[in-house]
């Protein structure tokens with residue numbers, strides 16, 4: 001499999017690397033320490049970068065059927081850019097104003113009119129954010145447990161419920177003119193088929209941010225609790241069809257399919273963090289006069305050399321799985337299994353690598369003098385959101401063994 005990208009794509013990756021070095025690393029510690037403050041200079045600067053990326057992305061959309069332009073390189077390029085940005089700072093990368101996961105859901109199942117209304121002019125004005133809210137106080141992994149309700153009242157939907165741990169929720173609804181895609185049920189007794197995504201725009205009466213979480217890692221990213229009390233939105237803000245049908249790809253299933261593109265992206269962000277940690281360890285060792293002897297016979301290698309080489313191999317394996325999942329998506333192939341493999345593998349690898357890097361540098365690794373201890377905290381989220389390690393392993397097992405979600409859960 002060839003993962004080389006066009007010259008234009010490589011330029012964009014180099015620009016992401018420059019943004020990571022010049023705009024993210026210098027403020028990384030500050031916005032980790034000052035959780036809940038907003039780096040507006042960074043937002044404004046990245047807003048311009050995102051605009052440019054958006055325009056450029058349109059030229060990377062050649063479909064698999066388009067023989068002249070060849071397969072798209074869009075997802076692979078996004079992953080490579082995100083590795084660079086997360087190398088700069090994972091929390092700040094998650095804070096970059098853009099349509100986010102909510103935008104991906106609209107792209108996946110929105111009507112042309114919805115795409116135009118919510119995404120068409122997204123980049124016209126001041127920085128804004130999109131987000132997606134599935135998780136509720138009583139569930140995370142088991143998304144069929146959605147208890148937030150949506151009731152049709154004339155030409156509006158009335159939403160009631162609580163959503164927790166919504167990335168960029170406060171920035172989307174309070175700090176900008178953005179939107180959140182909220183999952184709600186039309187009829188709890190009908191299970192998954194009745195769960196539909198709804199676009200809730202900023203400024204909707206009855207929508208409040210009741211809390212913003214204090215977190216272990218990715219502290220620059222806002223993670224909000226959203227309260228919906230008789231929140232009224234227009235009838236045509238539902239994503240997919242209003243009818244409750246057991247089969248079909250609109251609504252719930254369609255939005256679930258957005259994870260096929262976003263799971264490799266989560267993997268790529270973790271890989272960026274772990275790469276940062278590994279590079280720092282190697283630089284620190286080099287300053288102490290310790291170079292890794294790649295050419296030495298394994299029996300002659302020190303434990304330290306073996307550990308570093310082993311981590312490099314794990315990181316490269318995670319990266320290759322991630323590239324494969326992206327490449328399949330860009331070719332228009334179904335990649336659900338590979339997307340979960342990429343995320344599960346990267347989650348385990350980057351958690352291990354960042355912890356091991358802290359361990360190798362001892363007290364220096366553990367101190368806040370370096371960013372290493374922060375990267376260890378930032379890496380763990382790779383294993384939690386957008387399907388935990390265990391949930392992605394379940395998806396892989398079901399896919400290999402041919403079981404349905406009710407047969408293997």
Ligand SMILES: Cc1cc2nc3c(=O)[nH]c(=O)nc-3n(C[C@H](O)[C@H](O)[C@H](O)COP(=O)(O)OP(=O)(O)OC[C@H]3O[C@@H](n4cnc5c(N)ncnc54)[C@H](O)[C@@H]3O)c2cc1C
Nearest residue numbers: 132133134135139140141165166167385386388390391409
């Ligand atoms: C920083 C952060 C940002 C987030 N952003 C968003 C967001 O933007 N939007 C959103 O909707 N949600 C978001 N989430 C929520 C996240 O997706 C959930 O935390 C995640 O899905 C896990 O759900 P849970 O926390 O309820 O854990 P649970 O589902 O209760 O799981 C607890 C543990 O049990 C394991 N487990 C659960 N079921 C099984 C099973 N069947 N077999 C084996 N093991 C199992 C899990 O792997 C986990 O280890 C975010 C979370 C965090 C921490």
